[in-house]
Amino acid sequence: MHQPFSLWWAALAAADETMQGGPLVPAWLRLFSAHLSSADNVRLRWGGDLGESAELRRAYSALYGRYFSRALLASRLGFTDFVPLRTNVTRLPNGVTIRRTAKGDIPDWIAWDPASGSYCLCEAKGSLTGKEPAFMTGQPTCVTEGKKQFGRVEVLDRSGRAVATRNWVAANLWSTDSRRRESVSLLWDPPSDGGTFSKGESEKHADGIRRRRIANIALRLGRVGLLGSARRTGGVLVRVKASPDRDGMPTKVSASHEDDLLHPIERPATKPHEGVYAAALITPFGIRPILDGGDLAALNAASKSVAPAMLFGLSVDALRAGQTISEPWISGQGIAAPDGLSLFDLSRVEIGG
Template identity: 40%
Template sequence: MTSYRWTMHRVYDATGNDTLGPAAISMWWLARAAAEETLQGSPLASAWLKLFRSHLSVDDPYWFRWAEDLAQSAELRRAYSGLYGRFVARALLSAHLGINRFVSLKRNGVVIPGSVAVTRISKGDIPDWIAWDDRASRHVLCEAKGSLTSRDFLAPGVPKCVKEGKAQFDRVETTGASGKLYPARWVAATRWVTDHRGGTPATLLWDPPQDHRPFSEDEAARHREAMTRAWLDSIAPGLGWRDADELLAPDRSRMAIVVNAEPGPVPPSQDWPELPDNDLPLIARLTEVARLDRFVAQRRPVPSDGPQDVADLAGAQSGSQTYQASWLPRPRGPEAKPHQGDYIAALATPFGLRPMRTRADFDLLRRAQDRARDLEEPAMIIGLPVGMDPGAAPAQTTWLDGAGISRKQDLAVFDLRRVKVDLLDSGPTG
């Protein structure tokens, strides 16, 4: 899997900063988002491994481009666009903004015991998720959008998909024990491009200003734990358990697996693909055409008498309390140390999801590993760390390399072909 692909990425934050520039999307953050959707029962999500493999462009290893239009029929194109839009939205919101603990809103909203209730108040589509931003200690309503035809992502003004997303936010009300609350409201959108359609891919994060009363430290801790438990309730069935209580039971280590992952190697052309020399002026042309009011630049000083004509989001900083970017201006390099972790896990293959609960399940995982290595078929391990504390926030540091992605107190995903797996309760099995 190519480690990164690039898009022209635009961010409008809660303080009115409008920034544009090239940004790298980690395919491992995207895989983690797809795995989370899979555990939460998203339609069609069990096929994401095969779809990524067959749909990403092989002619263009730099831009986040699809080979074809995802499907032949308009209905399937819309279905895949929506599904992949949810994957990319989660990846952008998680990796770039630190938002986590996504819980899907049902037809009329959702109740998070001990935290908040999101309730429909008018007809029409409502946002996709409520989530938690631990950096700002606040809830976040999130809406994912994907389009093969939009042309206004980088144009001045508010893109159409953002207007539609903002309308969805207005159809719900969020309340807590003390009354009405005002979560942040992020729209995360992707404009797809293909080898046949041409163009440059674009991604968008948009957060209209909202009132916000900060939680006290005790309130924030209560909401964090409640959101985490609701999130665990949503992924527990995919891991073979009924709810968070079963998932967190003390004896779960008896059904856990040990994952050992070595650092790298990832070919440089895949780890951090470079833009071909004949396309180097492209980014400058795109930002000039966009003519946004404000840019953040690193390579060129900001003119005192007008907007910049070149933008680079690398190292961008924002005054918004709800936006703290983590752009990657240069290759992060391979991990220096191997990773070892104990996980409550599930096996993901193009045929579906298989929770690891018994020795027979583990024997099937080993056969799937042999098959994946022999035939170069995709197969992943999705794991939740044993002994997870629902009151703790996910770690800020992430183990991210060619074999997978993992951080403390959060979901991990590994390429089964590139790791060693053992049963935790019985020692090495070969």
């Protein structure tokens, strides 16, 4: 199946992974444009093999595999609230525990599936040297190995009962200018045993994993008390206004047939977007949470600079139960995802305090 795919999903995944994982310098701000093929403006294709050495190639392939896999799971399956799994034990505020039970690699995230009201364990894979026929038949080695990782963890509720999860491997076979083949993204869902939730239980669990994810982000935004009340943390909230804009839509598609392009699964927004965010400025030099008037002044200065800069935000509405965006807003200016995470090209949006 050939479908258009906005790179804003991958950029948002990279931003959130950076924010939750620690105050790392966001090198990904330039990597997408530096690595994408300039010879193919339609398919998702890299310009080269991502690095000169085998070690760098593996590192970049895995890094992009993580970003694009998460982007696909969010955009195509609607998963939200991705929480990275810790090495041995990960605990959610509602008493759910994800625990390693065997040696070896474990899945990358636990996330939430609003459609089924259940947890999902998710594993990301990126492959530069894999074989296209193996991906087309659903049996590449990376998927086989990824499926094994779900058996190395257990998901238990507060009482110690096993919880049923949807388990997904998202694997990407890369295409490059020298490896001219179809790029393939494969989503595979091995089943899982365990108890399911009633509607009331599902709502409580959805709130629990959302709180954990927001707590991770709030820490990096310098707002540990953000969950208590967005307006009582003392930090500046940033108002963003963005317009629908087809020009500059950062989209690559893995499609070669015109008919596939006429019926995309996602389209640029047709209405303006306005939201209020707890936010951070992201530049090639690092991440700066917007906490006071000085930070807001720096944000406004960066918006007028020619240097690349992004605004990462967590919607205030996402902090209020049941008030999240129902559909993603995507344009050439940025993306506002259903779970309240947003990323904007700072030079192309209107901002205010």
